[in-house]
Amino acid sequence: MGSGPAAALATARDLLRHHPLVDGHNDLPWEIRQQFGRDLRRVDLAAPVSQTHTDLPRLRRGGVGAQFWSVYAPGTLQGDAAVATTLEQIDLVHRMVHRYADDLELALGADDVEHAFSRGRIASLLGAEGGHAIANSTGVLRMLHRLGVRYMTLTHNVNVPWADSATDDPVVGGLSAFGREVVREMQRLGMLVDLSHVAATTARDVLGIAEAPVVFSHSGARAVCDHPRNVPDDLLRRLAANGGVCMVTFVPDFVSPRCRAWTLGLRAEMERRGLDPKDAGLRAATAAEHVADHPRPRAVLAEVADHVEHVRRVAGIDHVGIGGDFDGSDDVPDGLEDVACYPALIAELLDRGWSQDECVRLVSGNVLRVLREAEAVSRSSSARRGPSTASIAELDRT
Structure with a gap:
């Protein structure tokens, strides 16, 4: 095969035919809720959907083998309203998987991802965005896990009572005692702790107690673009020591x-x-x-590649992934207009000298390893201690 952009794109597409691209964050479920009222009869994802970045034909063209679907509820919702909305979004993803069973398959772990991919289906994982989704209850956390949620972002854009957000005024100073209990319970369950959106102080507190690898499901590198949603170099180095993964996002304000x-x-x-x-x-x-x-x-694809390369330089090739945040942003970079465009990013990295093996680690190897290590920690942790029944009132008395 010859060299040049066309050859790199052909190589990228062939690579994604043999290895599942696992994207860390897609907000299609919320977009469906906003535009179609959660009624899947009003949208046909098997055909092109002009109002979204995501549909099944474009997922196929993009080589997506596994997707963490965000089961998001706005941070303005609290208590019962936050829990109910999160449950409705989980229900929407389950119905979406059922409706398009020839294309989508629910995945609860790394083995499920590989099994779905071997059957020609897109593995569908669930990620809850914001700890307000559990309404300060470890019991609710366990039920989300039982319904298939495999990561939870500790905060969204605003603080929760037990953890500070990157884009809110600090109150707790990182994690509270109850926040540490939530992290321990998540890791006992095998649910990934997602540090996208959290304050650097919160992330440092998590990394100080984490037994299992953690993730940033959709974040960039702070040294490349100085935005509070991005990850500083000291945290990237600690992430490497933890064994976790930073999944680079495409959001223009975070990228450019x-x-x-x-x-x-x-x-x-x-x-x-x-x-x-x-x-x-x-x-x-x-x-x-x-x-x-x-x-x-306009942000451009090359700027996203700059973030990928920076995370690799600081944290290492085993600690970088992809978390586009399609349908979660009103703007996208030129060259990454929708979920069909992942091969173009892989081609850019191949052009920059990445090997195919390194690209495989980026697209799936690293995050599948993290899922497996989280499952192993869950088995050992569950053998040592039972479910947490601690309350925020008990642990965070002032």
Whole structure:
């Protein structure tokens, strides 16, 4: 086979025919809820869906072999409302898998991923985004695991009572005593602890007690783009020592310093006008005016590859993966417009000198290892201690 972009793309596609690409985060279930009211009869995922980044034909073209579907509930929901919405999203994914059983197959672990891939199906894993989904209850956490949830992001964009978020004002200072209990219970269950969205202090506290590898399901490298959602180098080094994986995201504001600077300029303009930058409606209206004199820059695929390479340099080839966050962002990089575009990213890395074996570790080898190690820790941990019944009131008394 010859050299050059066309040859690299052909090699990438062939590689993904033989090895499952495992993506760490996709928000299609929430997009379906928003656009179609959770009614799968109103959308045909077996055909092109123009309103989303994701459908079955494009997943096939993109070589996706396994997908963590986000069962997300907004952080504005608390208590019963957060639990109910999370359960509804879990139900939606289960119904989606059942409806498209020739293409999707529920996966609860690494062996299930490989089995589904061998049968020509896309393994469907579940990830809960935000610890508010458990309403401060380890019992709810166990039930989410029983329903198939295999990672939980400890926070979303706002704090939970027991852990600080990267994009909220710190309150706990990292993890509280109850937060440490949640982490221990997750690892006893074999549920991956996801550190995307959490404050660096929270991540450091988790890595100080974690017995099993953890993940960042959709984050970038802070040294490449200075955004609080990205991972600083000291945490990437600690992640390597932990055995975990940082799954690089495609969100333009996290990927591109130019896009990040534009957003900070928009925020400054809102503050100058006395407007609340957290108000989504006001932000959209101000952005529509701001863009006239300050065109929004475009992130590009090569910038995503820069993050992948930085994580590799700092943490090592065994600690990097992919977590695109398709359908979770209103913008995407040029060259990574939807889930059909993964081969282009692999081709870019091949062009940069990556070997096929290194690409296999990136797309699936690393995260499958993490899943297996989490399962092994669960077996040993469960033999030592039973289910936690501790409450936040008991552990976090002030």
